[in-house]
Amino acid sequence: MEKSSLKSALREVRGNQTQQQMALELNVSRELVSKIENGTRTIPPDVSQKLMQTSENARFAFALRHEYTKTGPVWLDGPDVDLHHASVKEKTIEEMEEVIVALRNFNFARSLKSISHWERQEIDRLLQESVEAITALEHLVVVLCENMNISYTETWGTHYQSLRAKGWLS
Template structure:
């Protein structure tokens, strides 16, 4: 059986903190050692409470990012290819590059968005699709930027998202 990326990320996160599966059960994760083992070995899907444990207790959002990607089969996955460099400066530079490309593509697409979607030409659809792809690239880069900086500088990932949620509620973009 092939072990999924979320399972691998959970095991890596546990090894990074230097804990055994049993020690996690005494450290605020309220599952059993057997449950952790089954999730790490891919027999069960990684459960939200285990990913929440790593994000809250050890400031590591990558298990949750991988699990969400695995559950939905879309969205962001932790970059792990041969070409990726997750050093904070590399992530910062790549994020700036992706944001610039996204803004340029959005600017170009915005010229097409005034046309009724039922009357738009195929070439114009391609421009809109390109802007969507560039935005997805930027979202991936931004997520890695926030995750890497939170992790490396000890800034709480959960606190940052909680503050963001409060701001959205205060501005009435989100209902409680």
Template sequence: MKRGRAADAVKAARQATGMTQQQLSFEIYESREAVSQQENGRYRVQPNISKYFTEKHNNPWVALEAAAEYTGWGPVKLDGEVVDLHRASVAMKTKEELTEALQAIESVCVANHPRAIREYDKQHLEEAILQAIDAIVALTQYVAVICVDYGFSWLKMWQKHRTKLQTKGFIRK
């Protein structure tokens, strides 16, 4: 198996806490070898490691990277050479991406049946989808950076959101 981003995220998260692989293995009830194999990409990062870093260290990045590797889609931590994850930069970029997504969504009519859509409109709809995905990624970065920087629990924020959805009848328990 090719070493993926989730493996790098686990190693970085472990090192940021100052733990050795052996110490992490005691925390998650796995062998040091299992931790090593996940960090080196021989095995996929397991949910218990993602959950550990999210719950105990308020680090959502391992879980985001692992989920994206498992599913083949979804937001990951932006880490390219031109990315600035300072909270002010992330907030500004999120506003920009949301504005672009709203403009793209407003420019397309989805009231017509999908079989009746013209090719021209279909191209605009595809652009709206891509703009919406850009906004989802930006919002994910925003929530993660703000939670980490200000000490809000990533997990508790998502639990509050789920409770709100349940209360409003949008999801079942």
């Protein structure tokens, strides 16, 4: 997400609290809270974890991930975006269908080191379709968690448990 998205997510987490009240809860200085909100300082990992534990704010988690990695989906907040859960569902289906078509159209049977220029363009298209689908899916998870008052953290926790049970995660 853009810095402004993290700032707005942090302000949403802070709610009606003053910066001083939040700082006291987090055991940090008010100045640090101010710098984080102004975008001149990143959120230390321990502070971000504490904020997630206390706020359970899915958009904040979304913003944090982008803040730390500068990759991944950004929260869609432009004038033409429709984040109603039904619209997000339909957009997710559309994006998933497009990535499935791109996956089916590319032949993975041969070495990727010997692909042609044309095949490289197909891979680029597949990657773009994939990140669009990831963005749609991430929005779907956040919107559903928010609208249904379901814990975003617990949703991911259940997923991690499933991965461990399958032996895919240590």
